[in-house]
Amino acid sequence: MKVSPYIPEPLPPAGIDWESHIPQIASANRALARYDGILQAIPNPRLLLSPLLTQEAVLSSRIEGTQASLEDVLRFEANPREPIGDAALADIREIINYREALNVAVEALKARRLDTALICDLHRILLSGSRGMDREPGCVRTIQNFIGRDARIEHAIFVPPAPEDLPRALADWEAYLQQGELDILVQLSILKAQFELIHPFCDGNGRIGRMLVPLIMYEKGLIGSPMFYISAYLERNRPAYYERLLAVSRDRDWNGWITFFLHAIEEQAGTNGQKAKAILDLYDEMKRTVPEATRSQYAIAAIDALFGAPIFSSAEFYERSAIPKVSGAKILKDLEGNDVVEILQRGAGRRASTYAFPRLLAITEGNRL
Structure with missing residues (x-):
């Protein structure tokens, strides 16, 4: 059966069962606050946690199919003139670009707000000199894309919005980003899912979507440094991650996605905190x-x-x-x-x-x- 393009509903979506989420909202926020307390105790978090940023870039890229490990990236950076295969080099370039884009975002947020224009800048860096450099880096797509098992849209698992619907969808997404909400983590979960379902670029949407998690946390004041690493959880739970996103587009099941995402935040806040404390x-x-x-x-x-x-x-x-x-x-x-x-x-x-x-x-x- 042919899948129709996703039509994003205005944000915030209707039907959020706030009452049912209260226990998990509370526990996720507590876990994040504990993690931020550890961050605040680190004298130079950008230096001391820089290996964790590289590992986040490795895991976020691995979700999209790269095979390079943290050690591969670090060995390459230590000796960039050492011979390396083309496929391995392409993987490493994507990972380095991810890290560079996130670092640029951190600097940019000192002087400007997170918006679609900044996200396009990050996308340009992400695809620079990599396998996606011919996929319109930094530009909102003007063609129909889709996700499927082969190159035929008739076999698509998911079809994002039509190109003519993107300006409205992105404007609504950005307006929701700038407004308040009953709980910021629930707002973040909605923003992340809707961005990935809008799929505004020809390539790199998942990586940009995961990059937005620490950036929105930082801009909204949930953490004092934009250093939160969620890709390990999403990589470990990849089938559930994709299914919960698909359920939003297919069934408007926002509550299932919010439950999944809040649990991801809680678990990774604990793991991130353990790692940050161990490094300190x-x-x-x-x-x-x-x-x-x-x-x-x-x-x-x-x-x-x-x-x-x-x-x-x-x-x-x-x-x-x-x-x-x-x-x-x-x-x-x-x-x-x-x-x-x-x-x-x-x-x-x-x-x-x-x-x-x-x-x-x-x-x-x-x-x-």
Whole structure:
């Protein structure tokens, strides 16, 4: 049976059963507040949580089919001249673009509001130099797109709104973004779902939709830093994620989606908080360990460099930390001798050595909390 294009209803949608959501609204908001309390205690969250941002970019891109891991991305950034296959490079480029777009958004929100124009700017960055660069980066689509198992719209699982309906749908979405609501997390859940169902771009809609979660949280004052990582939950629950979105378009089942999304927020707030706290604890431990191991005036600069990039080349370490090469080489030797870092690849000739900070990698990937 041919699927008709989705016709977005005005926001907020009718039929939200607010009373039934009250317990979950309360628990999700409590979990998010606890997470924000941990964020507030971190002295430099953009530095210390930067590996978590890269992992978020990895997982959000994996939902769309990329195969690159966090270690793949970090190894590439440590040694971008190392030979790598075209498919792997394309995956890594998409992930780096995601992270760059989110960083640009964070800076932009210091001076402007989140709106459709800014989202188009982020979309342009997301697709720059990647597999989607021929899919009208930064432009709202002017063609009909669809999601299906093959290239025939007759077999589509979901057909987004027709191009002529996009201006009205996006204007309504943006108006709802700017207004108040009984609960901001419910509002966020509606905004995220409606954006992905509008599917305003030819490519990258899911990634932009997931990127909007921390940006809206930040703009609405729910978190003090725009650092919330939801893709791990959505990647783990991908079939339910897609089915709940489809149920909105097919059955107008907003309550099912809101329940799913609030649970995602609650669970990921807990996981994110555990990771952020573990990173902060590790940072505090390193502030004791590294000065003792290195006896160097550059110990704090070295620590910050380790947390900014848990896989790095020796050359990158010297540059990132601004430590003179001779002093930096001694620090790396001392850190290796004290099992703080380990060598992944010895340097040879003009090639720098590649190091890892394994304890930070384990926290970031969720292997040690």
